[in-house]
Amino acid sequence: MELKINETNRIGAANPYQKQNEIRSTDSKIAKKKDEVQISAAAKEMLSTSKLNEADRSQHIEGLKQSVSSGTYHVDAGKIAEKLLPYLRDN
DSSP: OOOOOOOGGGGGGGOTTHHHHHHHHHHHHHOOOOOOOOOOHHHHHHHHHHHHHHHHHHHHHHHHHHHHHHTOOOOOHHHHHHHHHHHHHHO
16 A cells, blocks of 8 residues: 655645634734614604504503403404405415
8 A cells, every 4th residue: 555645835734724814813903893783863763653652552452452352342354355355366
């Protein structure tokens, strides 16, 4: 059995990523960038609007809960059919 060794000058190439890791570590020490988040004016307005309407929404939900528990909640079958029809046509 014969053992053949080619390109003996490539011994230093055993870890080709070593140099990249060294470069990255020095770059990260020089300047670390921080993440930034900017919220647009429209998003801020939507957030404030949703907080204002939260009380109205919770009152509406409580009213629905009471009507369901008392048995006075009425489901309009026509409205349900209107909403389901486009979905059923697409699928």
